[in-house]
Amino acid sequence: MYREKIEKILPSVQKPARYIGGEHGSVVKDKNKVSVRFAFCFPDTYDVGMSHLGMKILYGLKNSVDDYWCERVFQPEPDYEQKMREEGILLYGLESLEPIKDFDFIGFTLQYELSYTNVLNMLDLAGVPLHARDRKDLSPIVVAGGPCVCNPEPLADFFDIFILGEGEKVNLELMELYKTMKEKGAGKEEFLLNAAKIEGVYVPGFYDFEYNCDGTVKSCTPNRNGVPERVRKRVIEDLDSVYYPDDFVVPFTKIVHDRAVVEVLRGCIRGCRFCQAGFIYRPFREKSVDTIKRNTKDLCKSTGYEEVSLSSLSTSDHTRVNELLAELVDYTKDEQISLSLPSLRVDNFSEEVLNKISTVRKSGLTFAPEAGTQRLRNVINKNVSEEEIMRSCKIAFEGGYTSVKLYFMLGLPTETMEDIEGMADTAHKIIDLFYSIPKEKRGKGSVSVSISCATFVPKPFTPFEFEPQATRQEVTEKQEHLISCLKTRKIKASWHDYNVSLLEAALARGDRRLGAVIEKAWRRGCKMDSWDEYFKPDIWWKTFEDLNIDPEFYACRKRDYSEVFAWDHLDYMVSKSFFIRENKLAHEAKTTPNCKEKCSGCGVKKECGGVYCGGK
Amino acid sequence: MEENRFDRRITFSKSGRAVYISHLDLMRTMQRAFKRAGLPIWYTQGFNPHAYIMFPLALSLGISSNVEIMDASLTEDIPCDEVTKMLNSALPTGLKIIKTAIPVKKHTAIKKAEYEIILNAGESDFNEFISREKIEIKKKTKKSYEKLIDIKPDIEVLGLRCTGGELFISVRLPAGCGLNINPSVLIEAFSEFTGEIYTAKVSRTRILDQNGEEYC
DSSP: OHHHHHHHHGGGSSSGGGGSOOOBTOOOOOGGGOSEEEEEEESSOHHHHTTOHHHHHHHHHHHTSTTEEEEEEEOOOHHHHHHHHHHTOOOBOTTTOOBGGGSSEEEEEOOOGGGHHHHHHHHHHTTOOSSGGGOOSSSOEEEEESGGGGSOGGGGGGOSEEEOBOHHHHHHHHHHHHHHHHHTTOOHHHHHHHHTTSTTEEOGGGEEEEEOTTSSEEEEEESSTTOOSSEEOBOOSOTTTSOOOSOOOBOSSOOSSOSEEEEOEESOSOOOTTOSHHHHTOSOEEOOHHHHHHHHHHHHHHHOOSEEEEESSOGGGSTTHHHHHHHHHHHHHHTTOEEEOTTOOSTTOOHHHHHHHHTTOOOOEEEEEESSSHHHHHHTTOOOOHHHHHHHHHHHHHTTOOEEEEEEEESOTTOOHHHHHHHHHHHHHHHHHHHHSOTTTSOSSOOEEEEEEEEOOOOTTSTTTTSOOOOHHHHHHHHHHHHHHOOOTTEEEEEOOHHHHHHHHHHHTOOTTHHHHHHHHHHTTOOOTTSTTTOOHHHHHHHHHHTTOOHHHHHSOOOOTTOBOTTTTEEOSSOHHHHHHHHHHHHTTOOOOOTTTOOOOOSOOGGGOOSSTTOO | OOTTOEEEEEEEEEOGGGGGOOHHHHHHHHHHHHHHHTOOBOBOOSSSOOBOEEOSSOOOTTOEEEEEEEEEEESSOOOHHHHHHHHHTTOOTTEEEEEEEOOOSOGGGOOEEEEEEEESSOHHHHHHHHTSSOOEEEEEOTTSOEEEEEOGGGOEEEEEEEETTEEEEEEEEEOSSSSOOOHHHHHHHHHHHHOOOOOEEEEEEEEEOTTSOBOO
């Protein structure tokens, strides 16, 4: 019945295969034989969401339990959304093609702040009341996980539950609890009270915020008995025994990353001070070479993909990276599968590693020095030196590469014009290096360097959570200065729209008062904000103004070490006192050793399975 | 014929959710299915080797069929029935291999295809439409201006019946690398004639050579 309505409009939209399911690996169950139905929503389009590893893991995990059925849901492209609204088709799961409003759980993954309006849009398209308080029944329970949940307060009004940290165990515990409560006929309040006792489960409705006269947070306190004062994230201790899918849903249409993906490690030892992922995913844990190999073979075999990619924050930090690559290259070569390694670091980029990649495929080379001078790199604790970049570039040029991409951030704490000039210098030196190599030894043709410059966005749970974001004027001046420093057309510079960075910064460190802004902006037509062609900054700023809320209060204000933050009641294991210590060191341009060299006492306990935790 | 290359002509059906797989996506889908099935696909020997799988006659998005043809080459002489079985174990829902054979005719031998069209229309309307002297459609030419062409001589209506408010049209149209008329063109022309908008279900039922014999 529903399917007929859907099929009626499919022929009139772009790439309809994205809206009808049926892909290899998609799981269809008998709805009468399952007790909990979960709609896994990615608040962006199919092409983006289907590339996301976390969804593949949790989809496979939930469906591995006979009694649960997890389906995929995405934000439709505007052409399809319009047709759906015209025909009265509610947002549905791709497996059953049934409306998700009738499911037990509607779960979102919050990967980036600019997807928040899509969350509201999808709830609306599903025919589900936006506000948690307007959903009185036990189902659907609206939940969210993912990195942005480390400060979920801007979305607190709309969610029943946030899941903190890694989801493999807590998701199943939550569904099990739900099943029990549903069987005994419990109401929503009773379910949530019990859920709040599970480690990693944060029920925002059970906490009240108070604010100071200056607009900062005064306190966040539980309003129910038996609810923890601070909610701690979940960590999987052993990556070798935790669930990992042996098959993926293989899309018909082309998506952003259309390949098998194998996770090799979680967490990062580096402690770059701007990087939220480097702190919220601690401790550093890795899979054994055998597990990675097995995952690779299983996935390639069952999906039929011709490309496999290794996923991590820094693959070369795996303690046995050379052995790992040697084994994987052997396997993939035999099977005519290409191997891609997206996260290799400059500082241990060896000739050996380069040769291994180039036996498979030669593409552009990317480095992320992040800052233009050694001083500023020390400030951000990005321990990459110019010599290392040059050494790696030399190896790369001699190996036939001719294009280099450099990632920098602009607007970092303590940054001066000298640091901006440093970016241009680095690029010029790379060009000179290329021409210093004899013609017959380097790659053919001309060299090109592209500088990609993101505006720095201070994030919660980093040593820079206290820092102001650079203002629009500062950023513009620095961008202009960078352009004036570039002396050759072989170097190209690009950056993001400042409006995007400012909105991201305000939402990232925002509090519950931003919920009204997000809702109103969405009602006024804001959605798909991460897409340049749909982003409407004017509506956003007008909405902030109409609601008398200043985005710069959240984004561009220097915060005291003593300030209470909207995320202080969430425990990501790394302590605030560590962040304060790191912030002070940053202002002295002093670096902190990585976890492998020396434990710096960030607060993560040994029991969590960290390779280097506990002074090992 | 190269050494270690074994050609297979595979007849398959495309129905249900799979009718929304586009021609280009179908190529990728089949490649992956071969890989999953463990069938050793033969790679072209050029500068940029690629798996040899091809579809001599494209099927438009939304149309179902029981007679689709896919040509593929293997590096091992795997029996036809085995190929059918192995591929079927690896295909997504809606795609099913009906039979595998050794190719007989060249791709250029395809001249006609037959379709069954189910429309929410009246029989008399269609009879009036189809018995006109000319049925003209707009066709974009290479120089990008529209040209009117008469498709009347190319349409062979094989059967017409009306059941339960639905009109079943059985029709034979030119197909292949020469003249190719998509059934949607016919439906559009009919729609323009009556001023009604139709929801149509179309399926391809036969692929034929110049003698009206089954393409194989």
